[in-house]
Amino acid sequence: MTCVVRDTEGRLVARPFAGFQEAGEHAIVWQAVGVSAGVYFCRISTRTDVSCVRLVKVR
Secondary structure, X not given: OEEEEEEOOOOXXXXXXXXXXXXXXXOOOOOOOOOOOEEEEXXXXXXXXXXXEEEEEOO
């Protein structure tokens, strides 16, 4: 499983998680310290599925 955060230009901002996870429910915490306020996209990929979520950081 991988989780990457990109800005609106598609640049990689963070990679909060990359590795193996057992089946089940999990939480990933992204500490957005040092990142400008704005819109970001979090893409979570597994072997069988891809999900993208829009994140908005306000100051």
